[in-house]
Structure formats: structure tokens, C-alpha cells
Amino acid sequence: MMRSILCIGILCCLLEYLLTEDALAQTEGLLGEYYGTVNMTDLRATRIDSQVFFNWEYAAPLPGIGVDYFSICWTGFVTPAQSGTYTFYITSDDGVRLWLDEALMVNQWKGQAPTEYSASVTLEAGQPCPIRIDYYENTGGAVLKLEWEGPGQTRGAIASEYLTPGAGIGDRLLYWHRNPANGQYYKLIGPMTWAAGKAQAEAMGGYLTTINNAAEGQWLAELFRPVSDAAFIGANDIAEEGTWVWDQTGETFWNGLADGTPVPGFYTNWNSGEPNDSSDDEDAAMLYLTSGLWNDLNVTRERYCIVESDIGQLNYDGPSPARTTLQLEDAYEVTVTPRQPVGVVQYQWYKDNTPISGGTLAKLIVFQVSYEDAGLYTCQITDETPATVRTRAAELTVVKKLPALSVTGLACLATLLAVTAAMRKRA
Ligand SMILES: [Ca+2]
Ligand SMILES: [Ca+2]
Ligand SMILES: [Ca+2]
Ligand SMILES: [Ca+2]
Numbered sequence: 001m002m003r004s005i006l007c008i009g010i011l012c013c014l015l016e017y018l019l020t021e022d023a024l025a026q027t028e029g030l031l032g033e034y035y036g037t038v039n040m041t042d043l044r045a046t047r048i049d050s051q052v053f054f055n056w057e058y059a060a061p062l063p064g065i066g067v068d069y070f071s072i073c074w075t076g077f078v079t080p081a082q083s084g085t086y087t088f089y090i091t092s093d094d095g096v097r098l099w100l101d102e103a104l105m106v107n108q109w110k111g112q113a114p115t116e117y118s119a120s121v122t123l124e125a126g127q128p129c130p131i132r133i134d135y136y137e138n139t140g141g142a143v144l145k146l147e148w149e150g151p152g153q154t155r156g157a158i159a160s161e162y163l164t165p166g167a168g169i170g171d172r173l174l175y176w177h178r179n180p181a182n183g184q185y186y187k188l189i190g191p192m193t194w195a196a197g198k199a200q201a202e203a204m205g206g207y208l209t210t211i212n213n214a215a216e217g218q219w220l221a222e223l224f225r226p227v228s229d230a231a232f233i234g235a236n237d238i239a240e241e242g243t244w245v246w247d248q249t250g251e252t253f254w255n256g257l258a259d260g261t262p263v264p265g266f267y268t269n270w271n272s273g274e275p276n277d278s279s280d281d282e283d284a285a286m287l288y289l290t291s292g293l294w295n296d297l298n299v300t301r302e303r304y305c306i307v308e309s310d311i312g313q314l315n316y317d318g319p320s321p322a323r324t325t326l327q328l329e330d331a332y333e334v335t336v337t338p339r340q341p342v343g344v345v346q347y348q349w350y351k352d353n354t355p356i357s358g359g360t361l362a363k364l365i366v367f368q369v370s371y372e373d374a375g376l377y378t379c380q381i382t383d384e385t386p387a388t389v390r391t392r393a394a395e396l397t398v399v400k401k402l403p404a405l406s407v408t409g410l411a412c413l414a415t416l417l418a419v420t421a422a423m424r425k426r427a
Pocket of ligand 3: 237241242277280281282283284296
């Protein structure tokens with residue numbers, strides 16, 4: 001009898017503990033999205049971090065992520081108890097971007113030893129302010145510490161009671177998205193300058209988007225709104241001031257400033273007072289993802305860029321593993337996984353851009369590697385839609401075979417190690 005009461009008591013405590021922990025974990029902190037690459041692709045895990053105050057040193061941030069070459073995006077809200085000016089400090093090794101109230105306050109996306117940056121904003125008591133942190137670790141030590149200081153708040157990590165998790169950026173920055181209404185494919189890249197966005201879009205087989213009608217603009221705004229407040233599009237007057245063209249076709253769609261005129265047959269959606277060529281140097285348009293309206297901006301500013309593709313694009317994971325070192329004559333296996341392909345999928349593996357005869361399955365196997373097998377492996381994936389993609393490269397390194405130790409040799413080595421340890425202990 002006593003024992004069963006005790007058991008029920010323990011169970012109740014455990015249940016209460018689990019419920020409390022669960023409830024806390026859900027409502028306080030920032031949503032962390034953990035990626036297996038430095039550029040926020042290959043989402044491996046999401047969790048709520050009660051604080052963003054980490055010194056991982058040389059360790060992995062969580063199981064399933066390497067000690068190097070990872071990235072994390074935290075989204076959510078910070079709600080202060082008192083109104084006033086708050087300073088946010090962020091110390092990072094390596095790269096970091098910090099947004100407060102949708103404005104990019106720190107943009108230091110580069111390799112670096114732990115470096116402190118700060119930004120000040122005015123916050124209102126009880127009003128949630130959107131916060132987002134992008135972080136990546138290249139190699140070596142890894143640190144990301146977020147602190148604040150303000151009215152009634154001495155400098156320190158932000159306590160979880162002031163943090164609420166956000167929706168995250170999910171797959172919006174990772175994948176091509178097909179618009180079912182027009183059959184076009186879109187991907188968000190950046191943040192980067194307009195020219196860098198154009199170059200990357202073309203390298204991907206697309207172009208900076210042409211917004212042909214209100215439906216397309218609205219669909220894009222809704223899709224990418226969780227990632228940023230604005231993104232560059234293909235509209236620009238770089239070649240001739242006041243002559244606005246779409247980069248994809250070179251066709252003029254607008255002449256002049258805000259009081260200018262549209263070219264008949266073309267859709268426009270300028271914000272009021274735009275384009276204004278502010279400071280005489282705004283020559284590329286961005287789409288406000290919050291409203292769907294357009295504004296001209298200096299081309300050297302860094303923004304996300306929307307790539308549009310007429311060619312079908314496939315999303316995939318891998319190739320996995322991304323890097324492999326093998327001894328001569330070991331077996332090499334590398335796999336790619338398409339995401340939600342349509343119908344039958346075809347694969348063609350390449351080594352250093354040369355097709356591999358018989359390499360036509362999702363998994364490529366080389367049974368006994370030679371030095372000639374070292375190199376870069378990519379795969380062309382095609383499904384039954386017009387979509388096709390050449391994957392990122394997996395790298396194989398082949399090293400000399402180490403002589404195998406015999407059983408007797410291993411036994412001798414074990415004895416030697418035991419004797420050395422015993423001697424060390426005695427000394
Ligand atoms: Ca580092
Ligand atoms: Ca379009
Ligand atoms: Ca201009
Ligand atoms: Ca403007």
C-alpha cells in the first residue's frame with residue numbers, strides 16, 4: 001500500500017515536472033533552426049533556446065550537427081518590462097547578422113575570432129519587438145552570445161521571460177518554390193548587392209524576378225515575408241536614369257520618377273512617392289514583403305534577392321557525406337535525396353564533371369577506391385516535371401593504406417599501454 005502511494009506520488013511529481021518544463025520550453029526563448037552548412041541550408045534540427053548565450057568552443061551545438069561548418073537562425077520577439085533605449089550586444093565567432101524590429105543592425109557575415117558588436121533601439125514596455133539572429137561557424141572555436149542593457153536592466157544575457165519564439169524561416173530560404181498559379185519557380189538568396197544577386201541568379205539558370213501582375217507580387221510577398229521585410233527584384237534604371245526596365249527581358253515598363261508614366265501593358269506597384277532616386281543614386285527596385293509595394297534603392301545596399309526561373313528546379317538533400325577521407329581500397333558510398341519529386345526520378349553521377357558510367361542510382365558506390373577516384377562528385381537529378389538540378393559537390397580524399405595490426409600485435413600494444421599506465425600511476 002505504502003509502496004503504491006509512493007509510486008503514484010513520484011509519477012505525479014514527474015508528470016508535473018514534465019508539464020512545467022514543456023510549457024516553459026514552448027513559450028519562453030527564441031526558436032533556433034540548426035543547419036548542417038554555413039549558409040543555412042540542410043535544416044537538421046529546431047528547438048527553443050531559453051537564452052542565446054553560447055560558448056561551444058570546439059564542440060558541436062547539438063547532436064546531428066558537426067563541430068564546424070554549421071549555421072543557426074534564431075527568430076522571435078523580445079518584450080521589455082520598461083520603456084526606453086536598449087543596447088543589444090552580440091559577440092560572435094564566426095559570422096553574425098542581427099535584426100531588431102525588422103531592421104538589419106549588425107551585418108558581419110565573415111570568419112572572425114570572438115568579436116563584440118552592439119546596436120541600440122528604443123523599446124516600449126510590454127510591446128514585443130521582432131528579433132532575428134543569423135549565425136555561422138566555420139572552423140575553430142564557436143561563440144554566440146546575445147546580451148542587452150537598458151532601463152532597470154544591467155548588461156547580461158536576456159532572460160527567457162523576455163523572449164518569445166518566432167515562426168522561424170523554415171524552408172523559405174532553402175528551397176525552390178513553385179507557384180502553382182503560373183508554374184514559375186522562385187528562390188530567395190542573399191542578402192547581397194543587386195549586381196551579386198543578378199550574377200548568382202543567372203548562374204542558377206534564372207534571373208532577378210519580373211513581377212508580371214498583382215497576383216505574382218502578392219504570392220511572393222506572402223511566401224518570403226517570414227525571412228525579411230524586403231527583397232531586390234529585377235526592376236532597375238541602371239542603364240539610363242528614369243528608364244525602368246525588367247532585367248530578364250530589358251523591356252521598359254516605367255518612365256520617370258513617382259510622377260512618371262507606366263508603359264501600357266505593364267504592371268507596376270510603386271509605393272507612394274517612389275521611385276524617388278533618393279540622393280540621385282537609387283537604381284534598383286526592391287519588393288516590400290510586408291505590403292507587396294515597390295521602392296527604388298541604392299544598388300550597393302545588401303538585401304535578399306528573389307530569383308525566378310522558367311526552368312523547373314528540384315530541391316534535394318545531400319550529397320551525403322559532404323566530405324570523405326578514405327584509405328586506398330576502402331569502399332566509397334555517397335547519396336543524394338530529392339525532396340518531393342514527381343514521378344520517376346533519374347540520376348546521373350559525375351566525377352569532376354565527367355559522367356560516371358553506371359552511376360545512375362540515388363546512391364553511388366565505388367567498391368575499392370584508388371587515388372584516381374579522389375575528387376568532386378555531383379549528381380544530376382531529374383523528375384517527371386521539367387525540373388532538373390545538378391547538386392552541390394561531395395569531396396572524396398584518398399590516402400595511403402595504413403598497415404593492419406595483427407591480433408598478436410594488438411595484444412602486445414594493449415599490454416604495453418597497461419604497463420605504461422601502471423608505471424605512471426606509481427610515479
Ligand atoms: Ca570559429
Ligand atoms: Ca514573373
Ligand atoms: Ca534611379
Ligand atoms: Ca526610393
